[in-house]
Every structure is written in structure tokens, then in C-alpha cells.
Amino acid sequence: MASITLVRTVSFSIYQRAKHIYSDWIKRNLGYDIYRHVSKPGTYPNLYSIACFGAAGATAGSAITFLACPFELSKLSAQVSVLLAERAGNCKRSRELATSYQNKGTLRTMANIVRHRGILGLYNGFYLHLLRDTLGTGIYFMVYESGKQLGTTFFGDNPSSNKMAVVASGGLCGLVSWAMIYPIDSAKSVYQRNSLLYSKGEKVEPPPKIEFFKRHMYRGLGVSMIRSCVVNAIFFSSFELIKKRIKTLDDGRKL
Numbered sequence: 001m002a003s004i005t006l007v008r009t010v011s012f013s014i015y016q017r018a019k020h021i022y023s024d025w026i027k028r029n030l031g032y033d034i035y036r037h038v039s040k041p042g043t044y045p046n047l048y049s050i051a052c053f054g055a056a057g058a059t060a061g062s063a064i065t066f067l068a069c070p071f072e073l074s075k076l077s078a079q080v081s082v083l084l085a086e087r088a089g090n091c092k093r094s095r096e097l098a099t100s101y102q103n104k105g106t107l108r109t110m111a112n113i114v115r116h117r118g119i120l121g122l123y124n125g126f127y128l129h130l131l132r133d134t135l136g137t138g139i140y141f142m143v144y145e146s147g148k149q150l151g152t153t154f155f156g157d158n159p160s161s162n163k164m165a166v167v168a169s170g171g172l173c174g175l176v177s178w179a180m181i182y183p184i185d186s187a188k189s190v191y192q193r194n195s196l197l198y199s200k201g202e203k204v205e206p207p208p209k210i211e212f213f214k215r216h217m218y219r220g221l222g223v224s225m226i227r228s229c230v231v232n233a234i235f236f237s238s239f240e241l242i243k244k245r246i247k248t249l250d251d252g253r254k255l
Contacts, residue, residue, distance in 0.1 A: 003071040003106060011064045012239070015141060018056035026052060038149055041157045045146035054142035061137025065130045070122035072129065074109040076189060077196050117200045124195040128188035128207060136181040144173035144236065163237065170236030174228035182224070183210050183217040 023034040032048050113121045151165025191207035198204050211217050 003075075007064060007068045007071065008235075010067060011060045011137065014063050015056050015060035015137075018059040019052065022052045022055050038145070042153055043149065044153060045149055049149070050142055050146060053145040054138045057141030058134045058138035060141070061133035061135070062130060064137075065126065065133045068133065069126050069129045070110060070113075071106065073113065073122060073124060073192050074106050076192055077109055077113065078106075113196075117195070117198070121195075121200065124204070125188050125192040125207070128184060128191060132181050132184040132188055135184070136177045139180050140173045140177040143176045144169045144232075147172050166236050166240050167233045171229040171233035173236075174230075174232035175225050178225050178228045179221070182221050183212050183214070186217050186219070 026048055027033050030048075034049050034052050037043055037046070038049055110122060117124065147169030148165050151168055152162060155165060187207050187210045191204070195204045
């Protein structure tokens, strides 16, 4: 839980900073004010806003991979340790490696990975993780920001409709981003899982081919999408509420 909170907090911080940098660049060089357009009632997403939010999200996703990869690998190893031991079969070495990941916390699991595969072992599957998070986070924020703007346009700019727009956009961004990147995530998980059966210097099985619209690449998608929809609807509602409270406090101090 602590690792998820840390990763998400850093990711949102990078996104907010990148969004301001890109929007300022567009305003300075292309003469278009994205924030003014988005905040104006009755407007719709356009190429400038979609590109800005997507690029900022992709920046956050690619940057956070360096922090998230070790945590996700540790979580995965704990989840599949029993299955790994069964998959190892009669290979004593692989079986010992697999069972060594059982019943450990995050930090102890990381230490175990480093012991078997070295410090770079924490970044097994890094390129697949980078691809997933760059694309996924770009889509995630692009859908959220655009959906929120559309919700305000269609349902009006008042407190109750704004709340509904945030809830709907938060749920939608979770659904769409997972649906788009799920085959990449499946390939990443399989490769990382297999890497836990090998020690440093041993060749790991290559990752499976990423195939979109193939049924075997979407196993478990329904559950993941439902969970992501609910979690992100709640998360963005809380995020926007806290952001408004902070803005109110800042405005009060200026008076």
C-alpha cells in the first residue's frame, strides 16, 4: 500500500509539472492558451489540449517506471511464488529459487531478487514496463482531462454536475487505459514471472509476442477493468476535492 501511494503521488506531481511546462510552451510558441480554453464553459477537447495532456501523462509514466518497476516486480513475485514453484517441476535449482520468494515483505523480496539476480534484477522487464506506463499513463490522463471537459460542457458548470463529471471521467480513464495496454501488461508479467526462475548470468526466456485483439492476451481483463474503474472514480473524486480545498486555503491567505 505504501509503495502504491508513493508511486502514485510522484506520478501525479510529475504530471502536473509537465502539464504546466507543455501548456506554457504551446502558449509561448503557438499562441494558444490551453488552460483558458479548457476552463471556458461550452468548449470541447481539441488537438492542443489532447496533445498536451497526453504528452504530460506519457512523461509522468516514463519517469515513474524507474521507481515503480522494482516495487511491481516484488509484488508479482509474492503473488506467483507458489505457482512458480509448481512450474519449476523437477528442476531443483529453479524450485529453490521460486520457493525463496514465498512469505516475504516488499523489502525482503527486493533483497532476495538482488541476491539472486543482482541490482539490475530489480529491473527485469523494464522496457516492457516503460512501454506500458508511457502509453498507459498518457491515455489515462488524456481521457480523464478530456472527459472532465466534456462532462462540464454537456451537464453544466455547477458543483453537482462537476462531481459527476469527475466520477465518470475517473472511471472511464481507468477502463480505457487498461483496455489499451493490457496485452503489454500480460507480456510484461509473463516475462518477469519467468525471470524469477533464473539466477544472475542465466538466460531468461524471451517475453511472449505482444498481440492485440487475441483472446489469450486479455485473460483477467474484466476484473482488472472493474477494479480500475471503481478505484479511479474514487481516487479522482478525492483528488479534485483536496485540490479545491487547497486552492480555497491559498485564496484565503491572499486576502
